[in-house]
Amino acid sequence: MSYRTHNCGELCKKDIGKEVILSGWIQTIRNLGSLIFIDLRDYFGTIQLIFSKKLKKQVLELGREFLIKVNGTVVKRKSKNCNLPTGEIEILVYKLDVLNSSPIPPFMIEDETDEEEGCRMKYRYLDIRRNAIKNNLILRHKISLEIRNFLSKNGFLEIETPVLINHTSEGARSFIVPSRMHSGKFYALSQSPQLFKQLLMIGGIDKYFQIVKCFRDEDSRSDRQIEFTQIDCEMAFVEVHDILFFFENFIKYLFKKIKNIQLEPFTLMTYSDAIKMYGTDTPDLRFEIRFVDLNDLVKKQVFKSFQTTKELIIGINISKCSHYTCDQIYSIIEWMKKKQGAQEIFWIKFFPDKTWISSNKKNDENLMNIIQHFEANPGDLLFILLGNKPTEINQLSQLRIEMANKLKMRKPKLFKPLWIIDLPLFEWDEKSKRYKSFHHPFTSPKKEDLHLLEKFPENIRSKSYDLIINGVEIGSGSIRIHDKNIQNLIFKHLGFSIKKIKSEFGFITKAFEYGTPPHGGIAFGLDRLITILEGKENIKDFIAFPKNNEGIDLMVNSPSYLNREKLKEIHL
Template identity: 55%
Template sequence: MGYRTHTNGELRAENIGETVTLSGWVQKIRDKGFMIWVDLRDRYGITQLIFDEERTSKDVMEIASGLGREFVIQVKGDVIERESKNPNMNTGDIEILVSEIEVLNASLTPPFTIEKETDGGEDLRMKYRYLDIRRAPVRNNLMFRHKVTMAVRNYLSDKDFIEVETPYLIKSTPEGARDFIVPSRMNEGQFYALPQSPQTFKQLLMVGGMDKYFQIVKCFRDEDLRADRQPEFTQIDCEMAFVEQEDILQTFEGLTRHLLKEINGVTVDEFPRMTYDEAMRKYGNDKPDIRFGMEFGELNEVAQHKDFNVFNSAELVVGIAIPGGNEYSRKDIDKLIDWVKRPQVGAKGMVYVRCNDDGSYKSSVDKFYDEEDLAKWAKKTGAKAGDLICVLSGDASQTRAQLSALRMEMATRLGLRKSDEFAPLWVIDFPLLEWDEETERYHAMHHPFTSPKPGQMELLKNDPGAVKANAYDLVLNGNEIGGGSIRIFDKEIQSKMFDYLGFTKEEAKAQFGFLMDAFQYGAPPHGGIAFGLDRLVAILGGQETIRDFIAFPKNNAGRDVMIDAPAVLDEEQLEELHLKVTAQP
């Protein structure tokens, strides 16, 4: 009859009296000598098996007594009512009185317990990831990811999007992060690159008349690694023809609403829109978490009129109000000052103001500022009685980043970043270009195919830093989950953009000549967006770490510790790929 008639998660009280065959892994054994209970696990759940010497043959009892954790077994037996029922298990009303058993495969003792709460550290679990996947939390995360990707596919397919696969072996381009490079054995001295995104291919699909494209696709970036960043990641990549920005925002608000409703049962009515400049001014970053307040209050005009040189010499003086922060002791505040002075944040210090319950104020700079001054600070930051105002100052961009870090830290400490609350937001009107001090030239903030806002192309000549991009990011709970733009679709305008970005005509032709050529054959207006699937799934799943939702993730050093990759190639392979370094005579 095969290995099983049922899975280990489906038998219920109505199955009592049936004879069934089950297969799976031994989760747990409780051996009383005359009676043995075994929890049998598979992807679908756990079923309790019972062996007792009065009702079970001697041979079967003998095999049962020799079982170990993670043995793979097949059993046949009768479904009977469980004496001590377990309301926490779906199969908790029944157990299987085993009449036949076969060990399909024995197992070594696993290096950590295969339980919901395990004793294995992260490195150990990554080394034995195939065992970690047997644990319910990891398995459930992978099943959750599947559910999200199916919801995405169904929604986009219903909206007439066509899924098209694009190549993985492509050409290296100088823009953006570093490429992973693949040597070509057949073409000596030449190399493919793995795609950072299918950007040019999806634009070519629009030239090809596909109209609406999507792909759930692997992308690769050889970047310096930070916590929770993977060298390979998955995008929901989308492009549409004959669209303006509004069409794309409406379409992908719809997708996000659909996912929140379908996956989380949450209805979201509003997708506020905020310009990049406003986001930086109010929150200090371009992906603000708007589940809570603590908006920035700029204090230059109310703090730079006294003899406090720290503020007077600063480009920006800015503060936030910590709700209920006046309860903090001096020791607590000193710890907060130490926190902002850590190298990861980089502030030189912090000024604070206590907003007392009686309406008075007490600050760390009372020597320079009176109650009337501090009341103006409270008004600018929206501080109320019982709050604590925290003020940083210095270079504008650095200070905003430092205060943003403090805002997020305090929100976490105060429990304001609730994983079951969802606050989406569109950030629009990004700068088209950003100045790079190292190369002393402008770079595309998104990529060189992004169109300027209508009517701003001429600004590129005289004031390139002021030009706004026809670009948009979708932010959810303080994370950028998607970003895109309306593309340039005219060869002449694209050529000018390459000029402004410092490409020579020869470089532009060598790198992107195929796209420029395609634009000569009737390219339609088009635009698109790409969602980071790993991050999106983690947020919908109420967690912070994307690794938990990836079957076989890399560690923080970009290594796969399970298969030990990357690895050294042998000399013969290197020679075949024309990579062998020969010693000079």
């Protein structure tokens, strides 16, 4: 028995007259009385079938998503469908077999669907039949192949590392797995292969990579899942410039190979400059709206509009937006207050005729100095925020993005990658009242900043780097500490006890004693990278079986409760 001689996407005009066997799912049925048409779909495409009265009774028992096999002849189609690769032909069916029936599907299996995400995730196996999802999975496969080809050709060795590891208290929350064989003991699912790839470097491996599953018990969102895939890489005997040079070429290669897009040289920006100019360490450079600091100007001159004790006065200039009505501006301000918690927002419209109005009713003749400080052009709209440093910086960053969205500046097919370097080594954790690693405890500090360790640890820069594309963090990495004395010093300033170091990191601190080479690496989010390549935002569409934003798999109903017998077996 043969299920098919051809697939539904390969037949064309030159095949007219051939006897063929096709198998696939019914996309649509059109009953015109004397003739019945069916669009048959498989993995490869769609083709039209035509049935005569002879098979009408059998055809009328069919429904959408029935799986059928047909024998027929390729004939010329009377009314061509130019939107279909097989649109010049159809199959005149003389034999029909039903391979499997189907209930009416919960949503149409079409390229475009308005069905809500929850339903599509519950019936993900049906969603995968849609070209939109199927093509995303094909793209993922192609990118994975190119990643392996590029890295392998450049001397990287693909090595698997353990998934079941020891729990450590640093980093994100881990998923914990109880051990049946060792009562009262637990594994943790690996958040990343970080320590193992460092051990590979100590083991003499020169270049390592792995396309690996990672697990973090964090809240999900459109660009984050609790289980995700990393392109994990590490290299021995490298410094920051080596990593940036190689992996910039790696990303350029993928864009060129997969999308035929030639990326420009990546922008290089320090963390402090990113915060100063954009209020975030993941700035979207597709639009050039930068922060303007007004503090020094306000201190030097008297402005009736800014009689305030606030520590920060910053603003942004929205080019060619003085046509915005007051109602439109107040709608934006209301959004800022409700969604972002903004307190004091000031605006100035600088008209094309070089006159201006502002949100403050006071007759402040010095406001023109503000306009000049912004280097505003006639026709620009200025927003100014007053408040406390961390809060206002974040709020203005959100306003920057909101205005870019309103003005359609974030073009999905434009790509602006940049490296953020010199990120902080430590950050203050208000909850625990201590310093924590900005990345992880094995990130190397810049030697010239080590003298700040005792009094100003928050000012120490690290040998770290993030790759940002269109406002999304695609990759993150660092040069690692390879000197055991520096490593112990960092542990000490993180407040780790000797007991904790030994219990959680003893295996790697021991390994550091055996001639650890200088080394560094980076990990890219594969799901995010593919999503960016396609100009999309939701990584779930590029994962075969994703979780929803609550971390639930609606299809298999996971997580679920265990019965008492199973809990007893694992000593819980």
